[in-house]
Amino acid sequence: MPRSNRYILFYKPYGVLTQFTDRRDPGSRPTLKDFIPVPKVYPVGRLDADSEGLLLLTDHGALQHWLTDPRYQHPRTYWVQVEHIPDETALEKLRQGINLSHQTRRAGVKQQRQTRSAQIQLLPEDPDLPPRDPPIRSRKSIPTAWLEIVLTEGLNRQVRRMTAAVGFPTLRLVRVAIAHLTLQGLAPGEWRDLTETERKSLLTRAIGSP
Known part of the structure; x- marks a missing residue:
């Protein structure tokens, strides 16, 4: 058997x-x-x-x-803590897709690739997650926000590169669903x-x- x-x-x-x-x-x-x-x-x-x-x-x-x-x-769903609070313009850019450079198989050659459209929403409150060990770097002068991001592709470090491209660096990233x-x-x-x-x-x- x-x-x-x-x-x-x-x-x-x-x-x-x-x-x-x-x-x-x-x-x-x-x-x-x-x-x-x-x-x-x-x-x-x-x-x-x-x-x-x-x-x-x-x-x-x-x-x-x-x-x-x-x-x-x-689909893969992520809860993502970012620096600052994204406005609707930044969220819409993420939804429509971001141009990211990626390395081709030919060493040293980089090309631009636009990410697929994604489901993005600003979470109304911090999600109920266990504390991270070690904790994220926290600065009282910089507010943070949590996003829910649903992707249907998995480029190298895609979520972090997407949020950085619109000016909101990722502090913590948790995949909550596949x-x-x-x-x-x-x-x-x-x-x-x-x-x-x-x-x-x-x-x-x-x-x-x-």
């Missing part, structure tokens, strides 16, 4: 690498191996070390492809298997079959 695939949700803390081995400096930084004792599962996409939040891991190769290929436009999957019930550093209902819904959305 073939082994069933594994589907895991993990709340990645700040500073943890989205990989099981730190090839650059082994042992100096926490990795997924320090939290998830499950063999042969791999992260679907990634979160930078200085970002937090939801990570999906699986050994289901077709699902990994469908969720990471930008052609299929699976499609219908959320952080609910998880604390930083905790993981769990998908429920059967979550698994069926995810596979139906991604590849049309549970």
Whole structure:
């Protein structure tokens, strides 16, 4: 009987690498191996070390492809704390798409690419999140605001580059959802298997079959 695939949700803390081995400096930084004792599962996409939040891991190769290929436009939702309070003009620029430079495969060649349209809203109050360790740098003279950003692509450090481009640097970034999957019930550093209902819904959305 073939082994069933594994589907895991993990709340990645700040500073943890989205990989099981730190090839650059082994042992100096926490990795997924320090939290998830499950063999042969791999992260679907990634979160930078200085970002937090939801990570999906699986050994289901077709699902990994469908969720990471930008052609299929699976939504990812982020709560983003920025310096200052963006006005409607800045929010509309983010919604319409930002021109970002990116490195092509030819070394040293940079091109401009416009991000896809995105769902952006200013949150009316600070979200209920665990404190970050270490805390963000806080300056009393500079107000901050929280945005909810929903993207259907994942360019390198995209959220941070987008907010910086309109003059509102990102201070804290937390991914709170991948499609219908959320952080609910998880604390930083905790993981769990998908429920059967979550698994069926995810596979139906991604590849049309549970």
